[in-house]
Every structure is written in structure tokens, then in C-alpha cells.
Amino acid sequence: MEDCGSSRRMDASLMAALLVLVSLSAGVSGDSFTVLKAPKYVSFREGEWPVSGERIPDLVALTMGFSVEEELSWPGLQGGNLFQRPQANFLIVVRGVGSLPLPQPAASYPVENAVPFTLDSVANTVHTLFSEDTPVVLQLAPSEERLYMIGKANTVFEDLPVTLQQIRGRLSQDNSILNSLPPNSLSRNNEVDLLFLSELQVLHDIAALLLRHNHLAKDHSPDLYSLELAGLEEISRHYGPDSQQMKDATRILATLLQKFADDVFGIYSRNAVVEVVTVKSFESPLMRKSRSILQSIEIGNPGSPYNLAYRYNFDYAAIFNIMLWIMIGLALAVIVIAYNLWNMDPGYDSIIYRMTNQKIRLD
Numbered sequence: 195m196e197d198c199g200s201s202r203r204m205d206a207s208l209m210a211a212l213l214v215l216v217s218l219s220a221g222v223s224g225d226s227f228t229v230l231k232a233p234k235y236v237s238f239r240e241g242e243w244p245v246s247g248e249r250i251p252d253l254v255a256l257t258m259g260f261s262v263e264e265e266l267s268w269p270g271l272q273g274g275n276l277f278q279r280p281q282a283n284f285l286i287v288v289r290g291v292g293s294l295p296l297p298q299p300a301a302s303y304p305v306e307n308a309v310p311f312t313l314d315s316v317a318n319t320v321h322t323l324f325s326e327d328t329p330v331v332l333q334l335a336p337s338e339e340r341l342y343m344i345g346k347a348n349t350v351f352e353d354l355p356v357t358l359q360q361i362r363g364r365l366s367q368d369n370s371i372l373n374s375l376p377p378n379s380l381s382r383n384n385e386v387d388l389l390f391l392s393e394l395q396v397l398h399d400i401a402a403l404l405l406r407h408n409h410l411a412k413d414h415s416p417d418l419y420s421l422e423l424a425g426l427e428e429i430s431r432h433y434g435p436d437s438q439q440m441k442d443a444t445r446i447l448a449t450l451l452q453k454f455a456d457d458v459f460g461i462y463s464r465n466a467v468v469e470v471v472t473v474k475s476f477e478s479p480l481m482r483k484s485r486s487i488l489q490s491i492e493i494g495n496p497g498s499p500y501n502l503a504y505r506y507n508f509d510y511a512a513i514f515n516i517m518l519w520i521m522i523g524l525a526l527a528v529i530v531i532a533y534n535l536w537n538m539d540p541g542y543d544s545i546i547y548r549m550t551n552q553k554i555r556l557d
Contacts, residue, residue, distance in 0.1 A: 224292050224293070224304050224305070224474075225247075225292050225293075225304065225305035225306075225308045225471070225472060225473045225474055226292065226293045226302055226303065226304055226305055226471070226472050227245045227250065227253075227302070227303045227304075227305050227469065227470075227471050228293075228294075228296060228299045228301070228302040228303075228469065228470045228471075228472070229299065229300045229301045229302070229467070229468070229469050230296065230298070230299055230300060230451070230452065230455035230468040230469065230470060231300060231455045231456070231458075231459040231464075231466065231467065231468040232257070232280075232300055232467045232468075233278075233280060233464060233465050233466070233467070235278050236257055236271075236280060236467055237271070237272040238270055238271060238272075238300060238301040239269065239270050239271075239272060239301070240301060241269065241270060241303070242303070242304065243268060243269050243270045243303055244303065244304045244305065244306045245268065245270070245303050245304070245305050245306070246305075246306055246307050247305055247306070247307050247308040247309045247311060247473075248307060248309050248311060249266055249268070250285075250305075250311055250471060251311055251312070251313050251315055251316055252264070252266050253266065253268065253271065254283055254285055254313060254316055254469070255315070255316050255319060256271060257271065257280065257283060257467050258279055258280055258283050258316070258320075258416055258418075258467075259278075259279035259280070259416075260316070260319050260323075270301070270303055279416060280416060280462075280465055280466055280467045281411060281416055281417065281462050281463075281465045281466055282330075282411065282416060282417040282418070282419065282458070282462050282465075282466040282467070283316075283416070283417075283418055283419065283466065283467045283468075283469075284419045284421070284454075284455070284458055284466065284467070284468040284469070285313060285419070285420050285421070285469050285471065286397075286421045286422075286423065286451065286454075286468075286469070286470045286471070287420075287421070287422040287423065287470075287471045287473065288423050288426060288447065288451075288470060288471070288472045288473070289422070289423065289424050289426065289427040289473050289475075289476075290424070290426040290427025290428070290429070290430045290431075290473075290474070290475075291426055291427075291430070291444060291472050291474060292472055292473075292474040293472050294444060294447065294448040294451065294470065294472055295444070295445065295448045296448050296451065296452055296470070297448070297449070297452050298452060305471065305473070308473045308474075308475075308476055309476060310476050312333075312335075312420070313333065313418060313420040316418055317331045317333070317418055317420075320415070320416060320418055324414075324415040324416070327413065327414060327415035328413075328415065329413075329415035329416060329417055329418070330350075330410055330417040330418070330419075331417070331418045332351060332400070332417075332418070332419045332420070332421075333418075333419075333420045333421075334396065334420070334421045334422065335420075335422050350403055350407050350410065351400070351403060354396055354399055354400070354403075355392060355395060355396065355399070361388060361391075361392040361395065362382070362388070364392075364395055364399075365382055365388075365391060365392070365395060370395060371391065371394045371395045371398045371450075372391065375394075375446060376446070378442035378443075378446060379438045379439050379442050380439060380442060380443065386425075386428045386429055386432045386433075387429070387439070389424070389425040389428055390425030390426060390428070390429055390443055390447075391425075392425070393423045393424075393425045394425075394446070394447070394450055396421075397421070397450060397451075397454050398450070398454075400419070400421075400454075400458075401454055401457040401458055401461070404457075404458060404461045405457065405461055408461055411461050411462045411463070411466075423447075425443070426440075426443055426444065426447060429443050451470055454468075455468040
């Protein structure tokens with residue numbers, strides 16, 4: 195009997211240890227949405243509330259003070275000041291790792307249903323509401339080797355390296371990111387390492403250009419920056435998730451992201467939101483994005499390479515209904531007025547018609 199009781203206790207202990215290991219591994223490998231910097235009037239509550247991957251663009255829109263089509267009932271973001279909005283939002287998506295050892299995160303939440311997303315809807319809202327201004331909307335996606343430069347960003351960010359030749363030339367300069375990195379196992383002679391180092395260089399150059407052209411942070415229109423980094427995913431795939439290259443790259447990226455957040459937060463006078471989304475792998479199929487940034491072919495017209503139609507406007511239905519019913523009301527009003535004028539009896543009308551007879555005019 196004692197042997198049976200001890201075996202049961204041992205089995206229970208093993209099951210408890212297994213559950214603890216499973217929970218720890220799930221917490222380590224789970225995707226995350228981390229807020230590095232945010233102004234005081236944009237309040238993120240501490241908690242373990244999961245964020246749906248497909249609602250991250252709506253969350254970014256709400257942090258910038260914009261409305262969304264579908265209500266987002268997420269308790270992590272509290273209602274902010276109606277008379278203040280952030281001057282910029284930086285969203286950085288890191289693929290290939292579930293979490294990063296970031297030194298000073300403001301808040302962090304798990305991400306569920308990690309699907310590919312873009313901030314095109316938020317960018318359209320910015321240009322619609324601030325059409326008279328020239329907001330900076332910068333989107334970097336290694337999938338199509340495109341660097342959208344809209345508004346004032348045309349003359350400021352046009353020299354960012356995006357091709358293999360530009361990256362190698364930039365990394366060979368004296369003020370490149372290689373001179374400030376700690377000793378590591380990465381090499382710029384390897385294309386996989388070169389992709390990761392090029393993304394670090396782009397982050398460094400964006401902060402340097404904003405510091406040099408700080409007038410972009412002082413206008414009245416909010417700016418949007420969306421950066422997707424795939425270099426860490428390629429390093430994990432090429433060397434392995436437990437390799438020394440992966441450990442060095444993870445540590446370097448975490449340190450550089452925190453420095454990037456501190457720099458841009460100071461440039462925008464502590465009036466910007468910086469978020470990092472770490473995704474181990476997307477649940478839905480996704481095109482290979484990581485190596486196209488290493489190609490030398492450039493897209494001539496990245497805005498609409500296939501001559502597509504204009505993007506659908508979500509206000510179309512409301513505007514259509516307003517115009518339709520106004521036209522119907524005006525048409526009915528014209529019909530009723532015309533009918534009454536046609537059937538009007540002058541004998542029952544005002545003195546204008548009664549004063550027109552011959553006798554009164556002779557008097």
C-alpha cells in the first residue's frame with residue numbers, strides 16, 4: 195500500500211513538473227506585443243490580456259487617437275486625452291523570435307492568432323485627415339523590397355540602403371553600425387548575416403536622419419513608421435535557434451531596439467509611441483520575405499506596380515447613402531412644388547392677384 199501511495203505521489207509530482215515546463219515553454223515561445231515608449235496620456239495597463247494579431251492595426255489607430263470600424267474591447271489600453279494625440283507611432287515587427295530581452299519595456303502582452311498585417315488602413319486615415327499637411331508615412335517591408343516615402347519623407351529618407359550594393363557600401367563606411375556593435379559571431383560576408391546587419395543599419399539611419407531633420411517632429415500632422423525585420427528569422431533558420439549566432443543577434447537587436455526607442459522618443463519630445471511585435475512564425479501562409487532585400491532589382495513604381503484600382507474607402511457607404519437620400523428628397527420636393535404651382539387658384543391667393551383687375555388699375 196505504501197508503494198502504491200508513493201508511486202501515485204511520484205506520478206502527481208511528475209505531472210505537476212511537466213505542466214510547469216509546458217507553461218514555461220509556452221510563455222517563452224509565445225508571441226508578444228511590447229510597448230517600449232508611450233506618452234503619459236496614452237496609458238497601457240499592466241496585465242496578461244492577449245492581443246489578437248489581426249487587431250494590431252486597430253490598436254495602433256486607437257493609440258494615435260483615430261477611430262476604428264469595429265470596436266476593440268481590449269482592457270490593456272485605457273481611454274486617453276481627447277485633446278492630445280501622439281505625434282508619431284513606431285511599430286516594429288520582428289520575425290523569428292517569440293520575445294526579446296528588452297531592458298526597459300513599458301508594458302508587454304501576449305499575441306494570439308499571429309497573422310500577417312499591415313498599417314495601410316492607418317496610413318490612409320492619416321492622409322485623409324491631414325490631406326492639407328504632409329505627414330511622414332514610412333513603411334519598410336523586406337517582402338517586396340519597397341521603402342514607401344510619402345510627403346516630407348521623400349527628400350529625407352531617400353538615401354536609406356535597401357539593395358545589396360547600397361547595404362554593402364553603407365556598412366563599409368566609418369560611421370556604420372558595425373563599428374558600434376559588441377564582439378559577436380556575425381559576419382557581413384555572409385548574406386544571411388548581411389540581411390540582419392542591414393536592418394540594424396536602417397534603424398540606426400532612421401534615427402540619425404530624424405535627429406538631423408528634427409523639424410519633421412515639430413509639425414501638426416502625426417507621423418507613422420512601420421518597419422518589419424526578417425533578418426533574425428533567417429539567422430534562426432540558417433544557423434539554428436540555439437546557435438551562437440542566434441544568441442548574439444537576439445541580444446544585439448534587443449539592445450538596439452531599446453536605443454532606437456529612446457532616440458526617437460526624445461526627438462519627438464516624449465510625444466511618440468514605440469511598439470515591438472515579436473512573432474515566432476505567422477499562422478497563415480506567407481511569402482518568403484527575408485532575402486528579397488538582398489536583391490538588386492528595384493521596383494519602378496512601388497505604389498501601384500500592377501495598375502490596381504484605388505483602395506476602397508470605408509466611408510463610401512455612408513457618403514453614398516447621404517447623397518442618395520438628399521437627391522431623393524430634392525426630387526420629391528421639386529415634384530410637390532411643381533404640382534402645387536400648376537394647380538394653384540389665383541382667387542384664393544394673396545392681394546397680388548386681386549390687384550391686377552382693370553378697375554383697380556384705373557382708379
